Amino acid sequence: MTDAQASSAGYPVTDAGQREILFNAFDMNCVVHQSPGLWRHPDDRAREYNTIKYWTDVAQILERGLFDGLFIADVLGPYDVFDASPDAALRSGAQIPLQDPFLLVAAMAAVTENLGFGVTAGTAYEHPYPFSRRLGTLDHLTNGRVGWNVVTGYLPSAAQNLGQDDQMEHDKRYDHADEYMDVVYKLLEGSWEDDAVVADKESGLFTDPSKVHRIEHEGEFFKTPGIGVVEPSPQRMPVVYQAGASTRGRAFAGKHAEAVFINPPTKELAKASVQRIRQAVAEAGRDPYDVRIFAMQTVVTGPTNEAAQAKYDDLAQYIDPEGGLVLMSGWMGIDLSQFDLDQPIGDVESNAIQSTVETFQKASGREDEAWTVRQLAEWVGVGGFGPVIIGDGATAAQQLIEWQEETDVDGFNLAYHITPGTFEDVVEYVVPELQKLGRYKTEYKPGTLRNKLFGKGDHLPENHHAAQFQLRRKK
Template sequence: MSYPTTTAGHREILFNAFDMNCVVHQSPGLWRHPEDRARDYNTIGYWTHIARTLEEGLFDGLFIADVLGPYDVFGANPEAALRSGAQIPLQDPFLLISAMAAVTDNLGFGITAGTAYEHPYPFSRRLGTLDHLTGGRVGWNVVTGYLPSAAQNMGQEDQMEHDQRYDHADEYMDVVYKLLEGSWEDDAVLADKQSGIFTDPAKVHRIEHQGEYFKTPGIGVVEPSPQRMPVVYQAGASTRGRAFAGKHAEAVFINPPTKELAKASVQRIRQSVADAGRDPYDVRIFAMQTIVTGPDNDAAQAKYDDLTRYVDAEGGLVLMSGWMGIDLSQFDLDQPIGEVESNAIQSTVETFQKASGREDEVWTVRQLAEWVGVGGFGPVIIGDGPSAAQQLIEWQEETDIDGFNLAYHITPGTFEDIVKYVVPELQKLGRYKTEYTPGTLRNKLFGAGDHLPESHHGAQFQLRRSR
């Protein structure tokens, strides 16, 4: 399988919007900006407006992050997270999808859900239901979890050990594949009013799963949906995480702040896919990116400068502490990073220094937090439409990514600006679609039909179907 191309024959850039069902996702403090509407995250109108905006801009999908539990590594409690709104309060991402699907025809939805705390039997039903209701526009971002607070609130002392979480997730995936791919035959539903038979029992099969973590003997309860198995997203960057991606993922999310790190990450991921016996381009790789744009470069820079006035340094450290597993509250905000005795922190700062071009500057803990304040962990592009478009093209050409997970600084303004200023410039350059590919999310991303390809691990559980 190859990468998608536009009608002009150039490699196509794919766009996901990156969001979360909360007030503060990646940019702590910017909810206070007068143009930001993140406070409306708990209303239907907020999400349907975003969905319409993204479809107007021909975005491939809306990628919705999620965690289960508060960020309480910073200060060993959730108080700072609550004060700053750093990914709390937080609502269920699944309940947003039907409303957004109802006001769009093509936009895909990548929903984050973990494998640690919900049994795959009811979860598979929710996946199949949404695939029906969206006409096959759903993807599942598979996560194993990283916040100890989630494990503790689910009655456990702590999370499973890192690699064990992936072993558990491997079996979880197999149960879901069996329920959605291997229980109901394509023509099991007859809906025959003359005979009175709705479903032919002979064409619905028990999965008889007996494993280390799950025992699921019976039949699935969802009739075959357009994709059967929704598109599988994944974001693990560790060696074990990449092996999981090579086996299962169809789209992978990465967040390196530099092109050099992104290129290396892409190479490792594609090699993991090849090691699993698949074509390296059987996955679409999306890099995190934040774009601050406007009618000209000066306006874009002025917008960025204005955004920095609202950055919440403590909120940034709350997120960084959660992502890194290190309590940054123990350090003074103006303490030079070089005095912080943690190799993890220093390696992270070295990465940011390379990304920002400030390699000779002595960074403080406060500066690290403020750097994260606009755009989170990923890189930031500042410029007008032509400048931003050219930088995106350079990222793709130099790293071999397929597209971008575009984080917001203010919402929905970030996405509205990208649709207004950046998308038309990419289209002029022949690097962005001018219309949607028909069909399901999987067909839009790969152009090879609605179902898992035969080379995918999950395909072994498929019942025979006509293609």
């Protein structure tokens, strides 16, 4: 995509007229998100995850760095594929203990003015009627700065703890999610007219009943006949995030997503993933650039390249290999506890593991080495599944630009190694270098999160699937 095409398509461009790099911070309401063991680092504050001050501090750091959003991951259930038990996850703190991400947002919104919030919530276990109320509430409280990361779930433990033997079959989960989305759209977009709330103190009329409509939804999974209970919020429907990489997941993204999160560890894989996503969006009747695609990255930076490398070497001392294997086992659905830590991956009989390791070998430039299970775990130890950039601000900025130009991603979900130090470093060293190169904004655009990302107003566009449920708005 050229800069001229970006501008004409309403794509974010900087004051210099160049395509803008977007930043989300990637976090989770727990101690260990992507880098097991690093919570022990003396500069890390992850243990404060259960305090409001930690989150408000993070939000203010990100807004100072003009980050587009804070993307908050979530799972419902422990990682118990490794050794068929949650014990290793508990020992390492790997995404457990874990708290609700939604409850953080209002506090962070209160101390910021522009930062967006992408909050993860699954479609499998909560009815869309109460969930739509939570979404609408957050959109009001943030003045239109919230997005919903839609997930269908992947941990069997979540299904089991909610009374099911296992999750629904993969594609069936997406069929269920498609209908879930329709119910939410109908409640937030199609129940209350824009001017339904009159609030006329003289007559005593607060809401005009003729302008609030029953949605009369009856489908395969849900029956929701009545009206929504939230009055229209700034965006009505919050920005829709999604992260499914399967064929069915990409079709879901093409139909619903406005922002997509990917985590390939190499440029080649990222480019292919971006192409497939944009194709899915086009096949759904939308412009391929109607989605903003964020690739996962971890940046280790400092005042010099040498300082950044020394920082990485220091971080590596705290890696927890078992915690890394807990996460990898959960992500791949394979119990890696059955293999010796120093066993070469070539001896592990699993096509899934082989393909994953080949990916990491390419990412690290060590394609000729026989990796062990321990090395795989240590690679995950700083930055999780995504790639890691090590260098001073100028080096990191140039590598991020190369990633965008070579893969066509729109921006990055920046995972932390230590928190909030990772984000403080990016704000201090990387952001100014990107600004010098004309590749990063120098101020926020006005309006809601959707308008900041797309520059086309606060509401879902007419070519989105949800448009069929929207009430006609006054011009």
